[in-house]
Amino acid sequence: MKQTIVNNCKLNIGATKTFRILAEQSNGYANIGASLTEFKNFKRNIKCYIGEKDADMILDYLKALSESQDGFYYAYQVDEDNCLAKIFWADAQARMNYSLFGDTITFDPTYGTNKYHMAFTPFTGVDNHKKSVTFLLCTCRS
Structure with a gap:
């Protein structure tokens, strides 16, 4: 479930829409195993983790690409x-x-x-x- 939220964040799909998609795939909201609030909190935590490190993260990524390609x-x-x-x-x-x-x-x-x-x-x-x-x-x- 958390990986789905992370993947959807990369696609600019928010927590609410992700929650609805998983509800559809799971045959109902009760079958997801988490609440919409938990989805939103997890996405908030991702944003807090990235915080002011987003520039460093992209530069680290580009450095790794330059070393591997x-x-x-x-x-x-x-x-x-x-x-x-x-x-x-x-x-x-x-x-x-x-x-x-x-x-x-x-x-x-x-x-x-x-x-x-x-x-x-x-x-x-x-x-x-x-x-x-x-x-x-x-x-x-x-």
């Missing part, structure tokens, strides 16, 4: 308060695509920001087969 690259910058301000990553396939077809790139920094005022900016290139090639950049919007 040849050609994986990432870079980041922090601001004057030592808070994550910019982050960029690309795997070997994205880097190869960029080196071969990087002459046409567009980006839209108006996509939106998260609670840290960071914009998630997709870069899209076009290869010689007229296929889109996507690159990603997260930057701090002022």
